[in-house]
Amino acid sequence: MLQTECQPDVITLNIVINGFCKMGRIDEALKMLNDMTTGKFCAPDAVTFTTIIGGLLNVGRTHEALNLFHQVMRENGISPGVVTYNAVLRGLFKLQLADEAMRVFRRMLADGVAANSNTYSIIIDGLCSSDQIDEAKKFWDNVIWPSKIHDHFVYASILKGLCRLGNLNEACHFLYELVDSGVSPNIVSYNILIDCACRLGYRCTRDMKNAGFFTFSKSLNFGALAARSLNSYLSLSFPLRCSIRTVRMENNNNGNLKVGDDVSRGAFIVLEGLDRSGKTSQCSKLLPYLEGLGHPTELWRFPDRSTSIGQMISAYLSNQSQLDDHTIHLLYSANRWEKSSLMETKLKSGTTLIVDRYSYSGVAFSSAKGLDFEWCKAPEIGLLAPDLVLYLDITPEKAAERGGYGGERYEKLEFQKKVAESYRALRDPSWKRLKLAAGFYLEDKFSAYEDNS
Numbered sequence: 468m469l470q471t472e473c474q475p476d477v478i479t480l481n482i483v484i485n486g487f488c489k490m491g492r493i494d495e496a497l498k499m500l501n502d503m504t505t506g507k508f509c510a511p512d513a514v515t516f517t518t519i520i521g522g523l524l525n526v527g528r529t530h531e532a533l534n535l536f537h538q539v540m541r542e543n544g545i546s547p548g549v550v551t552y553n554a555v556l557r558g559l560f561k562l563q564l565a566d567e568a569m570r571v572f573r574r575m576l577a578d579g580v581a582a583n584s585n586t587y588s589i590i591i592d593g594l595c596s597s598d599q600i601d602e603a604k605k606f607w608d609n610v611i612w613p614s615k616i617h618d619h620f621v622y623a624s625i626l627k628g629l630c631r632l633g634n635l636n637e638a639c640h641f642l643y644e645l646v647d648s649g650v651s652p653n654i655v656s657y658n659i660l661i662d663c664a665c666r667l668g669y670r671c672t673r674d675m676k677n678a679g680f681f682t683f684s685k686s687l688n689f690g691a692l693a694a695r696s697l698n699s700y701l702s703l704s705f706p707l708r709c710s711i712r713t714v715r716m717e718n719n720n721n722g723n724l725k726v727g728d729d730v731s732r733g734a735f736i737v738l739e740g741l742d743r744s745g746k747t748s749q750c751s752k753l754l755p756y757l758e759g760l761g762h763p764t765e766l767w768r769f770p771d772r773s774t775s776i777g778q779m780i781s782a783y784l785s786n787q788s789q790l791d792d793h794t795i796h797l798l799y800s801a802n803r804w805e806k807s808s809l810m811e812t813k814l815k816s817g818t819t820l821i822v823d824r825y826s827y828s829g830v831a832f833s834s835a836k837g838l839d840f841e842w843c844k845a846p847e848i849g850l851l852a853p854d855l856v857l858y859l860d861i862t863p864e865k866a867a868e869r870g871g872y873g874g875e876r877y878e879k880l881e882f883q884k885k886v887a888e889s890y891r892a893l894r895d896p897s898w899k900r901l902k903l904a905a906g907f908y909l910e911d912k913f914s915a916y917e918d919n920s
Contacts (some may be wrong), residue, residue: 474508477515478502480511480515481752484499484519488521488522488758494521499517505740513547513548514755516539517554520535520759521558521759524559525558525561529562538592549581549583550756556572556592560593563597565599572586583616587606587611587617588624591607591628592627595631596631600629619653619656621658622650626642629641630659630660630663638660638663639660642656732817733820735820736819737855738860739824739825741887743867746859747768750821754766754821763818765819766821766823769822777802799833800826800847803829803847821854827856830847831890833891835882840848857899857901863880863884
């Protein structure tokens with residue numbers, strides 16, 4: 468890249484730094500940070516520091532991590548935000564440094580950085596993991612509940628802490644108190660209690676009913692897979708584990724997804740949208756963000772141009788070859804199929820996948836050319852289904868104003884308008900449609916987005 472005189476931007480450098488941290492090559496990540504702070508490359512941003520601080524804490528280099536956090540960030544004109552504070556808290560609690568973590572939390576408040584529900588979930592999880600359940604209860608009573616900043620992930624953290632110590636009755640009473648306060652338990656809360664009951668030797672459903680688990684079942688939707696919101700998947704406290712599913716693009720459902728066997732795995736997150744809608748930038752920001760929170764994460768893109776099929780697609784997109792519309796559609800689908808087994812292996816191993824374009828792009832673009840909508844969906848049947856689809860909502864006219872537009876075959880305004888119509892036909896209520904405010908990214912806790920799902 469440097470040999471071609473193409474200078475990396477901060478996103479590129481953050482991806483490299485994140486890779487170093489994932490491989491445990493922290494010193495190389497620190498060297499790159501030094502190159503950024505001394506002017507060899509562009510200046511670091513908050514994601515740069517958050518990623519390296521998380522990497523240092525992951526390998527137990529606490530002093531260096533805290534020095535970067537307390538001093539070096541500020542020397543470079545960057546004030547830690549809630550995402551960085553949360554990453555530091557998570558790392559310290561993971562190292563069983565609860566006292567140091569609470570000092571960082573107090574510094575956070577002194578700096579005027581507002582805690583969010585993720586902050587509170589991390590603290591509750593950390594205190595409970597350190598066997599400081601009484602401190603966790605005090606923190607709930609004195610800080611979290613009065614703040615009114617709490618959600619099901621905070622509740623789940625407390626329930627897990629109580630159940631970890633075998634305090635099933637106390638956990639049930641906590642759930643009752645939530646209901647009395649107007650909070651409806653969700654499936655996660657019930658699963659925690661049921662798991663605890665099984666570990667403690669409850670033998671049948673009647674025993675669990677006696678323990679009060681299903682008292683509030685009317686407030687729940689007991690599907691094979693509970694609905695998940697955008698914040699659910701990107702919350703610090705959510706472990707990004709879900710159920711293996713298979714795509715079933717049936718003729719009567721515009722791509723709705725059926726549920727298959729339940730297997731604990733990483734999350735499968737897809738970003739879709741028109742050309743130049745910002746998918747690549749958002750994916751590149753989201754990757755180090757999730758890695759900085761301790762989630763094993765990889766970024767994938769379709770088409771994958773590294774394979775022989777992908778190279779044929781690349782030549783077509785760059786107008787170096789001509790192919791029949793049906794042929795190129797099947798090549799796109801084959802490109803997804805040739806990566807499907809590896810994708811499933813990664814997910815089952817606990818790795819979360821962020822995927823830039825998936826089956827929906829194939830159907831949207833090919834049907835926009837005039838191919839039959841149902842014919843376009845047919846080759847996708849059987850592929851793994853995403854757990855979350857984020858659609859970056861931008862008008863074709865706005866996308867056309869962005870730099871580099873028109874460099875590839877499909878980047879034509881009138882055609883993109885047809886693609887937008889195809890996406891509208893594909894979307895279902897499970898998609899999250901996001902409108903992006905300039906300069907903000909997914910790790911900014913979505914304050915810049917309007918969710919119109």
